[in-house]
Amino acid sequence: MNGVANLALERETRVGTIAFIDLKAQQKLIRERIEKRLLDVLDHGRYIAGPEIDELEKTLADKVGVQHCIACSSGTDALLIPMMGLKLQPTDAVFIPAFTYNATANAVLVAGGRPVFVDIDPSTLNMCPNDLDRRIDEAKQAGLTPRVVCPVDLFGAPADYMTIGTIAASHGLTLFADGAQSFGGKHQGSWVGAIASVTGCSFFPGKSLGAYGDGGATFTDDDEMAELCRSIRWHGTDNDRAISVRVGINGRMASLQAAVLLEKEAIFWDELKRRHEIAAIYASDLDGFATPQEIPPGIESGYGYYTIRTVQRDAIREAMTKIGVPTAIYYKTPLHKMPAFAHLAPEGGLPGCEAAAGQVLSLPMHPYLTDDQAHFVCDAFKAAKKEVCGG
Numbered sequence: 001m002n003g004v005a006n007l008a009l010e011r012e013t014r015v016g017t018i019a020f021i022d023l024k025a026q027q028k029l030i031r032e033r034i035e036k037r038l039l040d041v042l043d044h045g046r047y048i049a050g051p052e053i054d055e056l057e058k059t060l061a062d063k064v065g066v067q068h069c070i071a072c073s074s075g076t077d078a079l080l081i082p083m084m085g086l087k088l089q090p091t092d093a094v095f096i097p098a099f100t101y102n103a104t105a106n107a108v109l110v111a112g113g114r115p116v117f118v119d120i121d122p123s124t125l126n127m128c129p130n131d132l133d134r135r136i137d138e139a140k141q142a143g144l145t146p147r148v149v150c151p152v153d154l155f156g157a158p159a160d161y162m163t164i165g166t167i168a169a170s171h172g173l174t175l176f177a178d179g180a181q182s183f184g185g186k187h188q189g190s191w192v193g194a195i196a197s198v199t200g201c202s203f204f205p206g207k208s209l210g211a212y213g214d215g216g217a218t219f220t221d222d223d224e225m226a227e228l229c230r231s232i233r234w235h236g237t238d239n240d241r242a243i244s245v246r247v248g249i250n251g252r253m254a255s256l257q258a259a260v261l262l263e264k265e266a267i268f269w270d271e272l273k274r275r276h277e278i279a280a281i282y283a284s285d286l287d288g289f290a291t292p293q294e295i296p297p298g299i300e301s302g303y304g305y306y307t308i309r310t311v312q313r314d315a316i317r318e319a320m321t322k323i324g325v326p327t328a329i330y331y332k333t334p335l336h337k338m339p340a341f342a343h344l345a346p347e348g349g350l351p352g353c354e355a356a357a358g359q360v361l362s363l364p365m366h367p368y369l370t371d372d373q374a375h376f377v378c379d380a381f382k383a384a385k386k387e388v389c390g391g
């Protein structure tokens with residue numbers, strides 16, 4: 001018998017506590033090295049613009065294979081800062097998917113631009129290139145000036161930059177990437193950060209490369225854009241950091257966060273391999289039972305999250321909680337249904353985003369899950385589904 005009630009009884013002895021994201025297990029592994037790094041900062045006292053910032057920027061730029069990494073205060077600012085560099089007008093359209101975290105839209109609006117929501121592909125859950133084409137035409141007809149396309153690499157999987165990049169180029173648009181969830185993802189052999197012309201990544205603690213507080217980084221090969229970002233990050237100042245030559249923000253990363261990130265980066269690539277192993281277990285065990293986010297050929301997810309689509313999502317989730325398997329819903333509400341952005345909703349809505357919002361379920365995903373725990377998560381899903389849907 002592998003019903004919900006039995007699995008709930010067995011879980012503790014079979015696999016112990018399953019965490020959705022396990023930062024404690026990771027810290028245990030590198031605690032001493034992190035302490036040493038933090039003490040270095042306390043000793044040199046350069047809490048802002050310490051040597052850790054340069055070291056982190058150089059390390060990340062080298063690993064990703066890009067000319068410039070500009071460390072900053074959050075993933076949101078990693079998008080906002082380069083967007084401010086584009087001097088967007090309220091009639092300048094920035095195309096973003098509506099099935100994303102609210103930060104994507106907020107970055108555009110705070111930078112002074114106009115978000116235009118694009119529907120998602122129901123399989124990949126990322127921006128649909130066909131719908132983008134249509135929204136660009138609509139925006140032009142509405143008197144807007146298309147400027148930027150900013151796909152989101154949802155759950156860690158890079159969007160279809162091949163097709164989207166072609167569309168962007170044919171309209172003369174700048175290609176951004178919201179890579180806040182996808183550090184470690186790959187697209188046609190390029191790491192996230194080196195795919196679009198500008199990429200914003202987040203180092204929020206729960207992201208796959210996370211600090212112990214807020215942090216982010218902008219990646220670009222464009223020398224001019226990199227200079228702009230460095231200036232805007234420091235109140236729009238010139239090189240002596242005293243005279244503002246443009247409007248900017250305080251968008252700096254703290255040296256303490258860079259210290260943490262340096263030690264986390266050192267183990268990140270091994271962790272990424274483990275994330276792929278967990279994903280492979282989920283894909284094989286759930287085959288025929290759930291529909292995982294599709295990762296097309298040529299694309300590798302960074303597996304920030306492992307997300308499936310299922311009918312009866314809420315009831316299944318409740319049964320899994322009873323068993324002791326934590327899950328999460330990203331995202332219950334697409335942006336065009338939120339009060340802050342509802343005035344930007346397209347006529348007819350965005351059916352792909354709305355359908356996904358009712359079906360997505362993210363399973364525990366972190367590199368410290370054991371194989372047994374990953375198999376147990378799948379057993380729990382199957383038992384929950386059987387109880388809820390019968391059969």
Ligand SMILES: *Cc1c(COP(=O)(O)O)cnc(C)c1O
Binds near residue numbers: 077103178181204
């Ligand atoms: C987390 C996230 C952001 C914002 O990152 P912060 O570091 O929290 O500011 C932006 N976009 C997406 C898709 C995210 O998941």
